[in-house]
Amino acid sequence: MTGKGTAVHNVTLNNGVEMPILGFGVYQVPPEETEKVVTDALAAGFRSIDTAAAYGNEEAVGRAIRGIPRDELFITTKLWVQDNPAEENTRRAFDTSLRKLGLDHVDLYLIHQPYRDVHGQWRAMQDIHRQGLARAIGVSNFHPDRLVDLIEHYDIVPAVNQIETHPFYQRTADQDLMRDRGVQIESWGPFAEGKNDLFTHPVLSEIGDAHDKSVAQVVLRWLIQRDVVVIPKSVRADRMAENLDVFDFALTDDQMARIAALDTGASQFFDHRDPGMTVQLGNHRLTD
Numbered sequence: 001m002t003g004k005g006t007a008v009h010n011v012t013l014n015n016g017v018e019m020p021i022l023g024f025g026v027y028q029v030p031p032e033e034t035e036k037v038v039t040d041a042l043a044a045g046f047r048s049i050d051t052a053a054a055y056g057n058e059e060a061v062g063r064a065i066r067g068i069p070r071d072e073l074f075i076t077t078k079l080w081v082q083d084n085p086a087e088e089n090t091r092r093a094f095d096t097s098l099r100k101l102g103l104d105h106v107d108l109y110l111i112h113q114p115y116r117d118v119h120g121q122w123r124a125m126q127d128i129h130r131q132g133l134a135r136a137i138g139v140s141n142f143h144p145d146r147l148v149d150l151i152e153h154y155d156i157v158p159a160v161n162q163i164e165t166h167p168f169y170q171r172t173a174d175q176d177l178m179r180d181r182g183v184q185i186e187s188w189g190p191f192a193e194g195k196n197d198l199f200t201h202p203v204l205s206e207i208g209d210a211h212d213k214s215v216a217q218v219v220l221r222w223l224i225q226r227d228v229v230v231i232p233k234s235v236r237a238d239r240m241a242e243n244l245d246v247f248d249f250a251l252t253d254d255q256m257a258r259i260a261a262l263d264t265g266a267s268q269f270f271d272h273r274d275p276g277m278t279v280q281l282g283n284h285r286l287t288d
């Protein structure tokens, strides 16, 4: 994998599977734009792509990755919460995702939200993994209590937990627990989608100036130095190249500490433990 500077390196998941520490996310990329956006991202050098059934753009991702050698790619998709029985519906949802992506296996399959019968979902995902259809399985948006509940009661420990992680919500305690339990932390929203004026934040800007790097590059570098997998999204080719160009500099301990001081300990979006969200997301249905 190449970007300007040096190559994207991998992390090793708890089952030995290698995952690029830097990938590309396609949340909120409209389906009709996704094929071009992912084609541009692949041309820039990204090989890890993060999509989800709920994003509605798996088919377009599938069209864009056709022609790239399968063993160069790392494709993640996510299971939307399903009707009961969860086991049956998980398998059906997975087969739909595979068909839309045009693949015979995915690299990582995640439970998207910690709602409904996640135990039934996890049992089905273990079977999917054992059949070789997902090289690794994991979860997303799980707070530590929910994560440990799965770890304690099933054979397979989630390989990844993809959670909101950025300078204003740093998740260091979550990461410590995950490290102890063998779960790789993956950041979604590394830029907090620009909330809280992230891209013009004075501390981040000053650190960027010191390295002749942008705020976006500082944030990605800070996460990578914390061993957090990142999947920034951009529809712009210039920003894709910028977001890949983060392996030719290092933040100092002092700079890492200054960014650590920006943590608010709270989401910039919503709390997955809010019962209102449990109702809203738990009842949201995909059409197919």
Ligand SMILES: NC(=O)c1ccc[n+]([C@@H]2O[C@H](COP(=O)([O-])OP(=O)(O)OC[C@H]3O[C@@H](n4cnc5c(N)ncnc54)[C@H](OP(=O)(O)O)[C@@H]3O)[C@@H](O)[C@H]2O)c1
Residues within 6 Å of the ligand: 024, 025, 026, 027, 028, 050, 051, 112, 140, 141, 162, 163, 187, 188, 189, 190, 191, 192, 193, 194, 199, 214, 216, 217, 231, 232, 233, 234, 235, 236, 239, 242, 243
């Ligand atoms: N599991 C979950 O529940 C969940 C939730 C949210 C996201 N995700 C995943 O995480 C990925 C990333 O999160 P996200 O898309 O929510 O937000 P994000 O990556 O934090 O931010 C994306 C925003 O930053 C802008 N941007 C990107 N690179 C930039 C740069 N170098 N300079 C200035 N602006 C830049 C983009 O604008 P342009 O596109 O206009 O460049 C876009 O508005 C998603 O795409 C998805 O794959 C997962």
